[in-house]
Amino acid sequence: MSIVGRAVAVKTPATTANLGPGFDTLGLALSIYDELEVTAVAEPGVIVEVHGVGEGEVPTDETNLVARSIAHVFADQGQPLPGLRLVARNGIPHGRGMGSSGAAIVAGVMAAKGLLEGVVDLDSRTLLRLATELEGHPDNVAPALFGGLTIAWTSDDGPEFKKLSVHRGVSPLVAVPEQITMSTALARSLQPQSVPHQDAIFNVSRSALLIAALIQSPELLHAATEDRLHQSYRASAMPETDALIRVLRENGLAAVVSGAGPSILVLGSDPAQRLVAAELLERHASTTWRPLMLAVDFRGATVGSLPVAAVA
The missing domain is CATH 3.30.230.10 (Ribosomal Protein S5; domain 2)
Known part of the structure; x- marks a missing residue:
């Protein structure tokens, strides 16, 4: 045919x-x-x-x-x-x-x-x-x-x-830097071949909690998005991403690196948190970041x- x-x-x-x-x-x-x-x-x-x-x-x-x-x-x-x-x-x-x-x-x-x-x-x-x-x-x-x-x-x-299916309260925001990019291959090259046993246990617990937070209990997203396996190792290649994530998390927002970066993902537990995140980004960013308020x-x-x- x-x-x-x-x-x-x-x-x-x-x-x-x-x-x-x-x-x-x-x-x-x-x-x-x-x-x-x-x-x-x-x-x-x-x-x-x-x-x-x-x-x-x-x-x-x-x-x-x-x-x-x-x-x-x-x-x-x-x-x-x-x-x-x-x-x-x-x-x-x-x-x-x-x-x-x-x-x-x-x-x-x-x-x-x-x-x-x-x-x-x-x-x-x-x-x-x-x-x-x-x-x-x-x-x-x-x-x-x-x-x-x-x-x-x-x-x-x-x-x-x-x-x-994701809980209807989960409200994603992705902050995209205008001038900064990141190669996935470079990001992966910064990962160590092994990690401490306690860090592995930490991430197992947070990953399990994250599933519950995303499908049932969005109020747990801040605790559930903690990580010790990859973000800290890549931070030196994305200093502004790392600094902004710290600011967002210190203000109670579930902010993480989106994929290999350098964009930032904020998983709001309600739509209002995205407005707070956008305001914090505008106030603290030293370069131009575009906040995208997205749906799942x-x-x-x-x-x-x-x-x-x-x-x-």
Whole structure:
């Protein structure tokens, strides 16, 4: 069956991973999005048109991460790759700890799912496996795929996830620095190979508490977001992030590094806490930070068919 002429639209949420103590395990989908339109064409090759974040910066050929992700799925499923025309409208900041690379991978995987509909069936387990193969770990791609709060882990059978609903009182704010970025690879290189036993026990307790806080008891978020496994080791690479988190936490707010940073995630126990956080950031930041008052995205990535004329 030829898929030439098929066109799909994909919408993928931003994510924030770790959430403090849940290093490489917990992730949350957020209501800021990348949107993608993909058409399968007869002419070989890949052409990518980028609008918004990354315009003029990211590759516009087959080396584009979204295009590589589509190709990965087709190769895994033993399907011939058609020519591809992509139009990306990106809203997720790059290099800021909001899962932009994970979102690009998920967008490509979901686009491939839509293009291959009726040819092969890609279930949730397969989608997670393919996205994790490209990303390297599932903590960002799981919430981008499935929405909500996700617990991700790896078993002998591959990556796994559990999606949970978040208490309606939980109110996220992400503070994004205008001029500062952080490489995930650099952030990971600052991690020690081992940590003290007491620190491991500390984080196990806080991670368990964090699940309860997010789904049932938001008033526990401040205590539940304490961490000893990764943030302190990375602080020297993000001094302003570290200083602002200290200010926010001293004022009773559940502030943590968003993903690899340098953005800051504040998990408010009610919407009013976000206003307090924004005011503190404005007062104490020495550079420009943009406070994004977001909702938890419960749907995850979506894909739907388009008439070819809509994206021609």
